[in-house]
Amino acid sequence: MRPFHIALAVLVAALWGVNFVVIELGLDHFPPLLFSALRFLVAALPAVFFVGPPKVAWKWIVGVGLALGVAKFGLLFVGMDQGMDAGLSSLVLQVQAVFTALFAALALGERPGGVRVAGMTVALAGIGVAAADEGASGPVLAFVLVVAAAACWGVSNVLTRRAAPPDSLNFMVWVSTVPVLPLLGLSLLFEGWDRDADAVAAMDWTGAGVVVYVAWISTVFGFGAWGYLLRHHPATSVAPFTLLVPVFGMSSAALLLDESVSPLRWCAAALLVGGVAVTSLAGRGPATGPVTVAAAGPEAAAARDTRDVRETRDWRETRDVQETREARA
Numbered sequence: 001m002r003p004f005h006i007a008l009a010v011l012v013a014a015l016w017g018v019n020f021v022v023i024e025l026g027l028d029h030f031p032p033l034l035f036s037a038l039r040f041l042v043a044a045l046p047a048v049f050f051v052g053p054p055k056v057a058w059k060w061i062v063g064v065g066l067a068l069g070v071a072k073f074g075l076l077f078v079g080m081d082q083g084m085d086a087g088l089s090s091l092v093l094q095v096q097a098v099f100t101a102l103f104a105a106l107a108l109g110e111r112p113g114g115v116r117v118a119g120m121t122v123a124l125a126g127i128g129v130a131a132a133d134e135g136a137s138g139p140v141l142a143f144v145l146v147v148a149a150a151a152c153w154g155v156s157n158v159l160t161r162r163a164a165p166p167d168s169l170n171f172m173v174w175v176s177t178v179p180v181l182p183l184l185g186l187s188l189l190f191e192g193w194d195r196d197a198d199a200v201a202a203m204d205w206t207g208a209g210v211v212v213y214v215a216w217i218s219t220v221f222g223f224g225a226w227g228y229l230l231r232h233h234p235a236t237s238v239a240p241f242t243l244l245v246p247v248f249g250m251s252s253a254a255l256l257l258d259e260s261v262s263p264l265r266w267c268a269a270a271l272l273v274g275g276v277a278v279t280s281l282a283g284r285g286p287a288t289g290p291v292t293v294a295a296a297g298p299e300a301a302a303a304r305d306t307r308d309v310r311e312t313r314d315w316r317e318t319r320d321v322q323e324t325r326e327a328r329a
Helices: 003-026 032-044 058-083 086-108 114-137 139-163 167-177 181-188 193-200 206-233 234-254 263-281 290-296 298-328
Strands: none
Touching: 003 058, 003 086, 003 206, 003 234, 032 058, 032 167, 032 181, 032 193, 032 206, 058 086, 058 139, 058 167, 058 181, 086 114, 086 193, 086 234, 086 263, 114 139, 114 263, 181 193, 193 206, 206 234, 234 263
16 A cells, blocks of 8 residues: 555544544533434535435445444444443444454355454454453443444445445445434434434534534545545455554543543453454455565565555456446346
8 A cells, every 4th residue: 555545544543533532522412313313414415415426226325324324323322322431432343343244244155264253253252351341330231232333334334345336435425314314213202302402502613513523524534535545455455444443542532531441441452453353354365464565575565566456456347247237137
């Protein structure tokens, strides 16, 4: 990857990590389901009028919108509102890589190898340690809700892979239109009209700022930049940067929210991040690792770049064939 692309990937990971602190601040101003609805409303408008028509079938937009927008973010916001720490939430959500591998095996026939199964086992052990720590010091229900949010994220990842959107920004903006009404309906049902109306009427500059951040910075820019990287590099080169999200999430929560990190939580972080790393990187050849490439010199780097270009071309050809089948269907 070029230095600019590496810097962009790290920037997105940092923005997504800090996003958990921003969500925590936003929950002081809005009920969780209303906050999530506002997030997607602001992400969709006015961007939907400038990105052009959808470039994938509506069934994928609706499916991802419900799985990612309504289920994943709804459960995450409610879980954090119920007492789940911002830093721990950023960590626990990374188990989505395990759920993605499991659901891909069930739905797409992508059978994980032994190394990937081992990685998933280690990551799940990390979740167990985090659950033990949370059971001793925090609300267990909130923890379960965030784990469920990670599972829903895994579902949306599989649906997105099946959709293979050629333009991730266009896709994300149209996906953002789907959750608004369902989340508003759920908010009115469970949070009440009076509470929602009071929150909107009392919105100040801080409240507006957190909505703008989670909508435009985290959602539109974050997913747009991530899709840009995925269009230029294989997913195996880009995905590992998500391991930086809990690093930024936990550190920013400790600095800005004074969240403490117990020894058990550090142990859970090591197991979960290590397990997710193995799960995400399983199948990559040794030459792809930064240490191996650096030691082997420019010839290895050139070979790596050639292979990345080939993998990207093969991925695009597969996507084009898939889109043609969808159009004929």
